[in-house]
Amino acid sequence: METKEALFEYVLRIGDDSLILGHRVSEWCGHGPILEEDIALTNIALDLIGQATNLLDYAGQLEGKGRDGDALAFLRYDREYKNLLLVEQTNGDFGKTILRQFLFDAYRTLLLTRLSKSTDEQLSAIAVKSLKETKYHLKHSSEWVIRLGDGTEDSHSRIQSSLDALWKYTDEIFFANEVDALLEKEGIIPSMEGIKNEWTFFVSDIFAEAGLVIPTNNWKQEGGRTGRHTEHLGYLLAELQYMQRAYPDMKW
Amino acid sequence: MKDLNIQELERRFQEKIDNDIKIEPRDWMPEEYRQTLIRQISQHAHSEIVGMLPEGNWITRAPNLRRKAVLLAKVQDEAGHGLYLYSAVETLGADREQTIDDLHTGKAKYSSIFNYPTTSWADMGAIGWLVDGAAIMNQVPLCRCSYGPYARAMVRVCKEESFHQRQGFEIISLLAQGTPEQKEMAQDALNRFWWPALMMFGPNDAESPNTLQSMKWKIKRLTNDELRQQFVDVTVPQAHMIGLTIPDKDLKFNEETGHYDFGVIDWAEFWEVVKGNGPCNKERVDARRKAKEDGQWVRDAAMAYAEKRKIQKAS
């Protein structure tokens, strides 16, 4: 595998994470638990859509087949999406949305911090910009995890059950294969090992403060990074791609 | 000072208004002025919030990333507008959540335009162009409204609105110049939204008994019919320019008056929609009520957490 090819695959993965999670969070717009939080969630969705645009445009450039960010976002088949299973999970209640966001933000902040120093200039530039946004998302989501965990009995049990439901998707965050090995060797991306250790420390800390218990079940789900998804992605893509599929080759 | 009789207070109040001096929250004001403002501003706030729904309907189906981001930012702005306005309502001693509950029980009204369904992407264009366009026309004069907090909120809102109309016009003009399917989609959206947009300015002046008092108090600066005419006059040429047809066979430029004459609005439909019989009244209010009910545990949790922290800090 060539570096460029590997980098295309890698940028697609993290671009798809932003795209799919941004889509999910945008579903909240107009339905948030209070007006102020509605606005906050939409800001997060906007940041993620912006990151997806930058990353997928770059992926298209790397691929060199004339596809831009839109072509990649709207015109692939489900098996070609490389996002984490975690981010395609449905919103559920506000607690589940926040917990999904928190697990992702914690990983993404650690990743972007390192990618800011990537030897690939464009990737590093995107990372620098995204990091500022993502740090804020993490502040927002971790504060809410603590509030809900340590709020009322009801909120505690709700967010605990979301943690129980989502935990099985966390192992995949640290997925790495030959793509990563090659890029890591060239200093383009960091090692997942270091990120995993820091992530585990960080989330355990917040969960302790929130009074939440990490599930002990160790049977994990993965597949997103290789295009094997849960049932939820298909429905998401049906909406996301509706216009482009129903009215092909038009300008909007 | 404190024992001025009510007539004297009212006289001074009206004098201030006549001299374009703003009324501020803690100033003396007639009870009817306060109540009228609470009703008008909260209705306006509800319209912003309910107005998020028909457009929110297309966020997940926007045709490309740029449109998705623009639409998200636009709908988010409407949430902001609602918030600025609720914030103005609260300065009058009304409680935001109470006024929202009035919306949910059907006691409070909101702009009837949002009870129409958004069935195609072109509706995002039609809404931005026509609905935000009509809203701007309504709102610009309100920046000079006599009540300070309302006027200041409107200044902020109007600044943000101008991008809304432009993004809508951009969407619809692109479609109007696109493929036959797109053009048809654009015309269809205009056909469905034109008349409801004209209804946004409210009943004819003759049927609008409160207008006189509201104008005297300067919480309304132009009448419904004046605003509607302004809207028709600026919008018709825009439609022509992009090659769309206004669905009104009586529409004609009147050389004498310098204005467009237009057909008769179906007021029966208007009142039915106001009464709750529009195509989406129930869906809209249900969606807002559901959001509030589903969020109750979240708001309670945050409050409980904040209280625990306060106690912890104190001890």
Place this chain on the structure above:
Amino acid sequence: MSNKEWPLWEVFIRSKQGLNHKHVGSLRAADSKMAVENARDVYTRRSEGISIWVVESNNVFASDPSEADSLFEPADSKAYRHPLFYDVPDGISHM
């Protein structure tokens, strides 16, 4: 269900370095941290600010507008507090 609403906060924004914080409106938040974050999302979406203050509304104490005459009018008659009250002879500068 506690049904206790989040308190109201007044928001002040410094639009750029060197200017005062200015009142821009209010919002609801459960605690001060959240109030600052909500203010950021509600009132600075278009880069309107570089610094935020929030004050719980019930901690704001205001003067009584019906006493405005006795509070503020006495200052009107004290023109000697303003520099233009004084004549400076021609030829004197830097004063």
